[in-house]
Amino acid sequence: MEDNIIKEEILSVLNENDWQMKIKNLMNVSSESEIEIEVKSITQADSNDFILVKLLVNGQGSLFAFDLNYNQSDNIVEVIASEDITEAEIRNNKTSFDISYWSYNITYSQLSNMYEKKIIKVPDMQRGFVWSKLQASRLIESILMGLPLPSIFLVQIEEEGRKKYLVIDGLQRITAINSFIKNRRLPNSTLKNNAGFALSGVNQKFNGKTFDELDSEGLADNLELNTINVIEFKQSSPYTESAIYQVFERLNSGGTSLTSQQIRNSIYYGYFNKKLNQFSEKYISQYFSQSANLNLMNSELVLRTISIFDLIRNDGGIDSFSTVGSIVYKNLQNDTAEKYHIEYKKSERREMLREYEEKIDNLFNDLLISLTLAKKILEDDAFKRYIGKTDTFTTRISPILFETIIVTLMLNLNKYSEEELLSKKERIRTKYKELFINKSEDQNSDFELFFTQGTGKRDNISNRITTMQKVFFND
Numbered sequence: 001m002e003d004n005i006i007k008e009e010i011l012s013v014l015n016e017n018d019w020q021m022k023i024k025n026l027m028n029v030s031s032e033s034e035i036e037i038e039v040k041s042i043t044q045a046d047s048n049d050f051i052l053v054k055l056l057v058n059g060q061g062s063l064f065a066f067d068l069n070y071n072q073s074d075n076i077v078e079v080i081a082s083e084d085i086t087e088a089e090i091r092n093n094k095t096s097f098d099i100s101y102w103s104y105n106i107t108y109s110q111l112s113n114m115y116e117k118k119i120i121k122v123p124d125m126q127r128g129f130v131w132s133k134l135q136a137s138r139l140i141e142s143i144l145m146g147l148p149l150p151s152i153f154l155v156q157i158e159e160e161g162r163k164k165y166l167v168i169d170g171l172q173r174i175t176a177i178n179s180f181i182k183n184r185r186l187p188n189s190t191l192k193n194n195a196g197f198a199l200s201g202v203n204q205k206f207n208g209k210t211f212d213e214l215d216s217e218g219l220a221d222n223l224e225l226n227t228i229n230v231i232e233f234k235q236s237s238p239y240t241e242s243a244i245y246q247v248f249e250r251l252n253s254g255g256t257s258l259t260s261q262q263i264r265n266s267i268y269y270g271y272f273n274k275k276l277n278q279f280s281e282k283y284i285s286q287y288f289s290q291s292a293n294l295n296l297m298n299s300e301l302v303l304r305t306i307s308i309f310d311l312i313r314n315d316g317g318i319d320s321f322s323t324v325g326s327i328v329y330k331n332l333q334n335d336t337a338e339k340y341h342i343e344y345k346k347s348e349r350r351e352m353l354r355e356y357e358e359k360i361d362n363l364f365n366d367l368l369i370s371l372t373l374a375k376k377i378l379e380d381d382a383f384k385r386y387i388g389k390t391d392t393f394t395t396r397i398s399p400i401l402f403e404t405i406i407v408t409l410m411l412n413l414n415k416y417s418e419e420e421l422l423s424k425k426e427r428i429r430t431k432y433k434e435l436f437i438n439k440s441e442d443q444n445s446d447f448e449l450f451f452t453q454g455t456g457k458r459d460n461i462s463n464r465i466t467t468m469q470k471v472f473f474n475d
Contacts, residue, residue: 007039010053010070013077023057026082027064029350035059053077061349103151105227108143111152112178120154120165120174121266129175129187130294134201136176136186141202143223144214149173151229165232166266173228181223183210188294260330261296261303268337270344271357275364276302283371287383287397301399304329306363307336308461309407318411318466323459370409373418377425377472378405378432385447386436400451400464408468416473431471 036058043052053068067081114120152170179186183196198210214220280298288297315321347356374382383397436447450463
């Protein structure tokens, strides 16, 4: 009976508008949303004045657990701990894998239809296709001749309540088969017209012909009716994006293995990943070869930069940044991609996609402003290493310089105007060159000290940013 009285007292306090707003802020849900509060337990503390209360609060698709101290004499409630149960469901921290797998055959026609209906998911398909037309043609020729192909590996996922599949190994084959059956240009075709896919460099019986032409001649039966083996995996636990990443990485052993960024691109879908690829393709592709861009090295460089920016920003800025320990870039990039993906999924549940997308838009807008400013000041030499002996710059950019310059500018965007920095352009260019020049015969340059060795050490990350701040902002 006494517990029921205490429960009513606590709920009375928590239902007040100020407390409702505080709880909503802690849950990061909109102020207009309705929340449901359930008292799970009431425990008397050592002091008779304080009572430990455990709550579950549901609102806008999110479920939070709260631990409260309730001072009965003063009727004051204090939050001492909170946990996002929704995120805990998404990010399950189990350490062992529970994976089931099975094998079956499907026809090439079925495989093509599954991709066409987006049941088989290969995000940013055209960015990932690296085969030449000759390679694709010879694959189709092998099928037409009745030769078996290696198995395709798929991971079963659930998306919007429907069963779908992510490709671990088989991207090139699926793309080539679908393009030929549907008579579409190969994704990396340089043709300007809408011409489809005609075979080339193959047996004269098939050479120069499209699927429809072969079908009309009775030569396409093997492509429609023959089967390919599929090995399908389902990961029961832990069902998290980071764990799926590991499954991809361990099982991805085909002839053309996926890069780390291609795996992230397949798993961490959502608005952030879409903006990452769009930004990288538009503004960063110029710094990489075509094959490197197909392997998403441009997107990985931008993700790396955002990861370091977030790392420093979340520590309260460079002056508060912890210099103890090291980071592993690959793990940091995985964590960043997963973080924004989880935020995307949570914002969907809360019907707050617009707010999430605005946040991501602002991030990439700051990135673009910083990139544009760096190129205006350093021009063609932006992100390149200076060679003092020849008074020239390297032809290729340095990823570590790109990361450091962009992060430095993003951290200081609100402190200095573009006009102010451009007025100091020549001084900045001079100081930038000095990074690469030894201070004396016995002392390494700043570049050698902080940019080339132990790049993952947190003190070197800090030193790189503070060094670059001196280049851009210290007179």
